[in-house]
Every structure is written in C-alpha cells, then in structure tokens.
Amino acid sequence: MEMNRQFRRMARKQGAIDEEGAPVAERRRQPTPRRERASPAQFMREVRAELRKVSWPTRSEVVNYSIVTLVVVVILTAVIGALDYGFGEAVLKLFER
Secondary structure, eight states: OOOOOHHHHHHHHHHHTTTTOOOOOOOOOOOOOOOOOOOHHHHHHHHHHHHHHSOOOOHHHHHHHHHHHHHHHHHHHHHHHHHHHHHHHHHHHHHOO
C-alpha cells in the first residue's frame, strides 16, 4: 500500500503498521472487567454531591431569561407567520395567471 510519510507516522503511532511499514495483524481486545454497580443509596449520595457543585441561577436571572425567551419566541413566530402568509399569497397570485 502506498502512503505518504505523515500517514505512515500516524499508522505507526496507532499500531496499524510496524517499523518496516508492514501491516500488523489485528490484536484481539481483552474484555474489560465489569465494575460493580453502585447501590441506589450510593447513587443518590453521588447525585446529591454533584448537584451541590452546580452553580444555580438566582430567581431574578431565571425570570429575566424566561422573559427574553418568550419575547424571542413571539418575535420569531410573527416573522415566520408573515413569511408564510407572504409566500402563500405570492404562490396563489403566480398560479392565478
């Protein structure tokens, strides 16, 4: 197989070819040992620990973000509705002739 120097280096790093450039036979992967499952109580403790690390927004931030989201949704709905109406009228006028 013809390959450039950069590809050959990458293939060597990944273990696909040996130093002479010959393909290396695929190695079989060893199955990963199964980890023990956490108990429901341990899972809940870990969830609570992670949630303590979260930076929660303040009430005023939530209200502001909600208002901004609603305003943007209303504006985009109006724009899309206007475009739909305009294109619909244009198509009707086009096929009237």
